[in-house]
Amino acid sequence: GAVVSQHPSRVICKSGTSVKIECRSLDFQATTMFWYRQFPKQSLMLMATSNEGSKATYEQGVEKDKFLINHASLTLSTLTVTSAHPEDSSFYICSALYPLKSYEQYFGPGTRLTVT
Amino acid sequence: DAKTTQPPSMDCAEGRAANLPCNHSTISGNEYVYWYRQIHSQGPQYIIHGLKNNETNEMASLIITEDRKSSTLILPHATLRDTAVYYCIVRPNTGANSKLTFGKGITLSVRP
Numbered sequence: 001g002a003v004v005s006q007h008p009s010r011v012i013c014k015s016g017t018s019v020k021i022e023c024r025s026l027d028f029q030a031t032t033m034f035w036y037r038q039f040p041k042q043s044l045m046l047m048a049t050s051n052e053g054s055k056a057t058y059e060q061g062v063e064k065d066k067f068l069i070n071h072a073s074l075t076l077s078t079l080t081v082t083s084a085h086p087e088d089s090s091f092y093i094c095s096a097l098y099p100l101k102s103y104e105q106y107f108g109p110g111t112r113l114t115v116t
Numbered sequence: 117d118a119k120t121t122q123p124p125s126m127d128c129a130e131g132r133a134a135n136l137p138c139n140h141s142t143i144s145g146n147e148y149v150y151w152y153r154q155i156h157s158q159g160p161q162y163i164i165h166g167l168k169n170n171e172t173n174e175m176a177s178l179i180i181t182e183d184r185k186s187s188t189l190i191l192p193h194a195t196l197r198d199t200a201v202y203y204c205i206v207r208p209n210t211g212a213n214s215k216l217t218f219g220k221g222i223t224l225s226v227r228p
Contacts, residue, residue: 004159034215043203044160044218093159095216105216107152107159 002028002098006108013084014116020080021111023094029074030096034105035067038091050077084115119143120204120219127225134191136222138204141185146208149180150216151189153200160203160218163189194226 003026013019023033031052036044048069049057056069068080077096081088091112095105121139128134140149150165164171164178166187171178177190191198203221207214 006159036218043220044154046215046217049215091157095159104162106162110157110159112157 002106004094004096004106004108006094006111008111009109010112012114012116015085016083018080018082019084019113020078021092023077023096023108025075025096028098030098031074032097033071033077034095035069035079036093036095038093044093081113086115089113089115119206122204122219122222124220125223125225127227128194130196130226130228131193134194134198134224134226136189136202136224137186138189139186140204140206143184143206147206148209149178149187150205150207151176151178151202152205153202155200196226196228198224199226200224
């Protein structure tokens, strides 16, 4: 089956620093990937749609200059949280569209970000 | 906003069938019903999807009413590992950028 990985699985950083999270489709090419954020005991909220070779499309209320997305290849999208603050602490999950199965989305295992 | 409503929680005994309901009364003709589940602290996992016919795969069965306003996900023999939050989502299959909008889901607890 389609596999999506994320790295790192957990990261702790200090307030004011930047953190990069990688999302990779391991056995298929994904022209489109998505980034979600999930706070404790809440549902997933879509942050942005990442398209290979073009600018990401951000959902309303998501700051594009704070959450930088780069989809430089068909198997890799990165999310950089810039100038992180404690309120950015969350579970970040990516997904990739699998083009051979009616555009199914396959999710990564998530990255737990803690900003101290 | 999510276009589906689900009860917040339910439980069932291990080995029994778990029937998870979902209402989607405003579903459009080109929208499919998708089910995903999320085990604690993991990414969501695709389970099944359908348009109007009932569907079955190795994980579950999906029963969609004739008017398509509601559906039921059936786990035929629930195990403890099926304890998770189950999300019912409607979305069109047209276009590679069709989004998944997650609601609150239903928390299924499988008891020994």
